[in-house]
Structures are given as C-alpha cells and as structure tokens.
Amino acid sequence: MLVFLVQRLFGVVATIWVITTCAFFLMRLAPGGPFDLERSLPPDILRNIERKYHLDEPLIAQYIRYVTDIVVRGDLGPSYKYSDRSVNDFIRDGLPVTLQLGFFALCVAVAIGLTMGLTASLCHNTRWDYAAMGAAILGVSIPDFVLGPLCQLFFGLKMRWLPVAGWEGFSSYLLPSITLGSMYAASIARLTRGGMLEVMHQDYIRTARAKGLTERLVVLRHMIRGGLLPVVTYLGPATAFLLSGSMVIEKIFNIPGLGRHFVQSALNRDYTVCLGMVIFYSALILVCNLLVDLAYLVIDPRMRKQ
Amino acid sequence: MTDLLEKGTSLWIDAWHRLRRNWMAVASGILVLFLAVAPYGFDAIDPARIGQMPSWRHWFGTDILGRDLLTRVLFGLRISLAVGVTATAVSLVIGVGWGGIAGLLGGKVDYIMMRFVDILYSLPYMFFVIILMTIFGRNIVLLFFALGAVQWLTMSRIVRGQVLSLKHKEFVEAARAVGLRRRTILVRHLLPNTLGPVIIYMTLTIPRIILEEAFLSFLGLGVQPPMASLGSLTSDGAQSMEIYPWLIIFPSVVLATLLFAINYLGDGLRDALDPRIRKE
Numbered sequence: 001m002l003v004f005l006v007q008r009l010f011g012v013v014a015t016i017w018v019i020t021t022c023a024f025f026l027m028r029l030a031p032g033g034p035f036d037l038e039r040s041l042p043p044d045i046l047r048n049i050e051r052k053y054h055l056d057e058p059l060i061a062q063y064i065r066y067v068t069d070i071v072v073r074g075d076l077g078p079s080y081k082y083s084d085r086s087v088n089d090f091i092r093d094g095l096p097v098t099l100q101l102g103f104f105a106l107c108v109a110v111a112i113g114l115t116m117g118l119t120a121s122l123c124h125n126t127r128w129d130y131a132a133m134g135a136a137i138l139g140v141s142i143p144d145f146v147l148g149p150l151c152q153l154f155f156g157l158k159m160r161w162l163p164v165a166g167w168e169g170f171s172s173y174l175l176p177s178i179t180l181g182s183m184y185a186a187s188i189a190r191l192t193r194g195g196m197l198e199v200m201h202q203d204y205i206r207t208a209r210a211k212g213l214t215e216r217l218v219v220l221r222h223m224i225r226g227g228l229l230p231v232v233t234y235l236g237p238a239t240a241f242l243l244s245g246s247m248v249i250e251k252i253f254n255i256p257g258l259g260r261h262f263v264q265s266a267l268n269r270d271y272t273v274c275l276g277m278v279i280f281y282s283a284l285i286l287v288c289n290l291l292v293d294l295a296y297l298v299i300d301p302r303m304r305k306q
Numbered sequence: 307m308t309d310l311l312e313k314g315t316s317l318w319i320d321a322w323h324r325l326r327r328n329w330m331a332v333a334s335g336i337l338v339l340f341l342a343v344a345p346y347g348f349d350a351i352d353p354a355r356i357g358q359m360p361s362w363r364h365w366f367g368t369d370i371l372g373r374d375l376l377t378r379v380l381f382g383l384r385i386s387l388a389v390g391v392t393a394t395a396v397s398l399v400i401g402v403g404w405g406g407i408a409g410l411l412g413g414k415v416d417y418i419m420m421r422f423v424d425i426l427y428s429l430p431y432m433f434f435v436i437i438l439m440t441i442f443g444r445n446i447v448l449l450f451f452a453l454g455a456v457q458w459l460t461m462s463r464i465v466r467g468q469v470l471s472l473k474h475k476e477f478v479e480a481a482r483a484v485g486l487r488r489r490t491i492l493v494r495h496l497l498p499n500t501l502g503p504v505i506i507y508m509t510l511t512i513p514r515i516i517l518e519e520a521f522l523s524f525l526g527l528g529v530q531p532p533m534a535s536l537g538s539l540t541s542d543g544a545q546s547m548e549i550y551p552w553l554i555i556f557p558s559v560v561l562a563t564l565l566f567a568i569n570y571l572g573d574g575l576r577d578a579l580d581p582r583i584r585k586e
Contacts, residue, residue, distance in 0.1 A: 015425055026441055141565060143517055145524040145537070146558040149544040157548050244432045251525060252544065262433075263525050266440040274440050278433045285430055 012286045023275040076276030087276030094258035108181030117192025139186030148179045148252040165254040176253045196227035236292035240285045324578040331574020334567035366556045382534040390516040396454025401461025409469030431456035468500040502579045509572030513565045536561040
C-alpha cells in the first residue's frame with residue numbers, strides 16, 4: 001500500500017518534470033522573440049528587457065532558473081504580454097471560479113447520472129430503462145459548445161428565466177453548470193447502469209438476499225458499492241475533461257475562470273502564461289487521478305490485497 | 307501471394323454483404339458521401355442580402371456578411387471531414403508503427419514503449435494541441451498533424467495486442483522459417499491481420515477528431531477565417547444568435563447529423579468486419 005503510494009507519487013513528480021522540461025524548450029523554440037512588436041525596439045531597451053527576464057543568460061542557466069523557481073517558490077514565471085502580471089496571478093484569479101464551476105458541474109453530473117443509471121438498472125429492460133439510455137445517448141452526442149449557446153438562446157434570451165452570462169449569484173451558475181455537467185451525466189448514467197447490471201447477478205447479492213435483508217438494504221449496502229466502481233474510475237479522467245470542457249463553457253458564458261485566461265493567453269501568444277498554465281493543469285489532473293486510485297483502494301477491498 | 311489476395315477479397319465481400327443488410331449504416335454512409343461531394347457554388351454569395359432568414363433562394367439563410375449559409379456549411383463540413391480523415395491517417399501511421407514495433411520486439415522495449423503510452427494517456431492532450439497551435443501559429447496543416455499526433459495512443463495499444471496474440475501463430479513461424487526479416491514479417495504478415503480492429507477504431511477516431519477540431523475552432527484556435535469549419539461556424543453563429551438564430555442552428559444540426567452518421571457507419575462496419583463482436 002505504502003509502496004504503491006510512493007511509486008505513484010514518484011511517477012507523478014517525474015511526469016510533471018518531463019512536462020516542465022518539454023514546455024520550457026518548446027517555449028524557446030517558438031519562432032520570434034516574446035517582445036516582437038509592430039515597431040522594433042531600440043537595441044538598448046531590448047537588452048534591458050532581456051536582462052530583466054534573464055533572457056541574456058545561457059539556455060541551461062535559464063532552464064535551471066525556471067525549474068528551481070517552480071520547485072522552490074511555486075513561481076511559474078512572468079507574463080510576457082502583461083508586464084505587471086505573473087502566471088501565478090492568472091491562476092490565483094481564475095482557479096477559484098473554475099473550481100466552483102467544475103464542482104457544480106460534477107454535482108449536476110453525479111446527481112442526474114446516478115439517478116438515471118440506477119433507475120435504468122433497477123428497471124432493467126422496461127420503458128424507464130430505454131428512456132434513460134436514449135437520453136444518455138443524446139447527451140453524449142451533443143457537444144457542449146452546441147448545447148451552451150442553445151441553452152442561452154432558449155432559457156436566457158427567449159424565456160428570460162436565467163442570466164445569459166456572467167458569474168454572479170446562484171442563478172448565473174445554473175446554465176453553465178448544467179451545460180458542462182450534462183455530458184458527464186450521460187457517461188455516468190451509462191457506467192452506473194453497466195456496473196449495476198454486472199453486480200446484480202453476483203453470488204454475494206444472492207447471499208445478502210438469503211440473509212433476509214430488505215431489498216432496499218441489498219441495493220444500498222451491497223449493489224451500489226460494487227456497481228459504482230466504474231463510475232469512480234471514470235471520475236479521474238472526468239476531471240481532465242471537465243477542465244478542458246470548462247474552457248468552452250467559460251468562453252460561452254463569459255466566466256472569468258482559468259480556462260478563459262488560458263485560451264486568451266493562447267490567442268495572444270503569451271507563451272509563458274500558456275505553458276505555465278499547462279504545467280499547472282497537468283499537475284492538477286495527475287493529482288486527481290492519484291486521488292481516484294486511492295479512493296479505489298478504499299472502496300474495493302479486493303484491490304488492497306494485491 | 308495469390309493466396310493472400312484471395313483471402314483479402316473474400317473478407318471484403320463478406321463484410322460488404324453484412325454491411326448491406328444494416329440499412330442504418332448504409333444510409334449513414336450514403337449521407338456522409340453525399341455531404342462530401344454535394345455540388346455547391348461559390349456564386350451563391352449575395353452581398354445585397356445580409357442576415358436574411360432561410361428562404362427558397364438561400365435555404366439556410368445568409369450570414370452577417372451576406373454569404374449564403376448553406377455554401378458556408380458545406381464548405382465547413384468538408385474542412386471538418388478533411389481534418390478528421392487526415393488527422394486519423396496521421397494517428398494511424400504513428401499508432402500502427404508504435405504498437406506493431408512494441409508488440410513484435412516484446413520484452414524490455416515493449417515495456418518501455420508501453421509505459422510511455424501510459425504516461426501520455428494521463429495527460430491532458432487537448433492542452434498540448436493548444437500549445438502547439440500557440441507556438442507555431444495557427445495553420446491548418448499543423449492542425450492536421452497536432453490532432454493526429456495526440457490520438458494514436460489507443461490505436462497503438464490495439465495493434466500491439468493484436469500483434470502479441472498473432473506473433474506465435476504458425477503462419478508467422480512459417481514466415482520466419484522461410485528466412486524473412488522481422489520488418490517484412492511485420493509489414494507483410496502481421497499488420498494486414500490487424501486490419502479489422504484497426505479499421506473499426508479508425509471509424510471511431512474520425513468523429514472524435516472532428517469534434518476536437520470543432521472544439522478548437524470554437525475557441526478561435528483552430529481553422530482561421532476566411533476558411534470555415536463546422537466549429538468556427540457554430541462559434542460565429544453563437545455571437546449573433548440573438549438576432550440571427552439560424553446561424554447557429556444550422557451548423558450545429560449539420561455537425562450533430564454528421565457525427566451521428568459517422569458513428570452509425572462505424573458501428574455497421576464493426577459488425578460487418580468483425581462478426582465475433584456482434585455475437586457477444
């Protein structure tokens with residue numbers, strides 16, 4: 001167990017290091033310097049700027065500085081486009097909003113997905129089952145950047161029930177969270193149904209029934225625990241999808257989150273911000289995957305023995 | 307050689323017979339083909355009519371610059387399909403090469419190559435495509451390669467698994483006994499036998515890549531104007547949907563239809579090429 005944890009942690013750190021290294025050298029490979037403006041700067045000023053950002057040092061020294069800054073101070077470097085802001089500023093601004101959005105979306109996804117999946121599996125091969133699975137297929141096949149504007153059009157502009165954009169107050173959280181969550185709701189519904197159907201005919205369920213437990217207890221105590229394993233596994237990759245999905249949602253609903261800063265930096269070709277954020281995103285996703293693996297150990301006793 | 311050819315032909319004819327019985331798949335295939343070759347004229351651009359409702363003259367209406375939306379959608383659709391097919395081809399080459407070599411060599415090489423794939427699996431590859439687009443500029447050829455280059459992981463796993471299970475079969479032993487080199491065995495004997503699963507996975511990859519391209523274009527990081535793809539059309543439509551709702555409705559509906567059709571076609575192809583899966 002401890003060995004497993006240490007091994008995995010080591011893997012995460014190594015992966016982040018590789019990403020950081022690739023990111024750094026990609027950044028230096030980029031055609032054109034970071035300060036190429038329409039008008040060329042006088043050489044003296046250019047040299048001063050380069051000195052300020054340590055661009056006059058040899059490449060290896062720059063690399064060591066970049067990595068030590070990240071390790072020692074958690075500093076991902078300055079933005080080359082906005083001289084008074086650093087990558088960390090952008091992350092500090094955007095992260096809380098994105099986490100909120102992701103959290104609400106996940107709540108929506110789990111609530112809707114579990115309800116649909118459990119209904120479908122407990123009423124297997126009935127009209128409820130078909131209805132839920134039909135809705136799930138629809139949910140998976142409509143991309144969020146289509147669903148988002150359509151929701152805005154209908155609920156925001158036509159019916160005027162909910163605000164079209166922004167991130168102020170609960171009513172403005174609803175549309176983005178539902179849009180972002182719907183696709184995961186559909187996946188969770190399908191996984192739940194599959195997992196539950198598999199578990200239903202296992203011997204330990206028959207044992208539980210034979211002990212004389214009520215049907216409710218059998219479902220809640222025994223079936224769900226086994227049947228939801230695939231859903232737990234899915235939550236790891238889902239965080240990655242949620243983060244990339246939030247880029248689109250933040251753009252559609254004009255939400256000042258991490259994703260919008262990231263897309264903006266990519267459009268501005270603000271290399272340091274873009275790469276710094278990818279390093280941050282990757283770390284976030286790797287840690288989430290690790291947490292999911294640990295959760296797996298807690299839920300599934302079979303895994304602990306191995 | 308003739309042996310090989312005959313066997314190949316019968317596989318295709320068999321598959322075709324099975325595919326033909328699945329009318330949804332056939333209809334999807336015809337739809338995709340039709341969308342890919344449907345005739346349309348650039349002269350449909352009409353500067354005097356800006357933001358018009360759908361009419362007999364302009365079936366899908368016109369956009370804010372007075373361009374015929376049907377023309378734009380058909381053009382965008384072709385760009386989307388082109389990205390899907392090219393990027394899938396790129397992922398095919400990398401994935402089949404990587405997986406084939408790993409499976410054939412086995413041992414430590416296989417272990418290292420597959421751990422590498424595992425690591426890449428856990429990374430947010432969409433972000434890497436965005437980085438590439440940021441650093442090397444947003445051009446469409448790069449888009450083809452960047453999207454393909456992040457989609458080969460599953461393909462390599464499938465091919466590796468197939469090669470591993472095939473490489474101890476008698477026909478490979480026979481090939482080795484004749485004295486063929488390992489590369490020849492891989493290219494001539496092993497890879498052709500992985501064709502079924504590879505084609506199945508390819509048809510799953512194309513819609514995924516189309517969706518990813520649409521995602522990037524929606525963010526403004528994919529296809530750049532004056533070119534259009536279904537993603538960028540949706541994005542443009544979203545900006546003016548309050549006044550011109552058809553500008554977002556038609557591209558989204560076409561995108562959804564396209565993805566549905568390709569997915570159905572893929573399912574049909576899977577059933578046709580690999581009847582074993584169907585029985586399960």
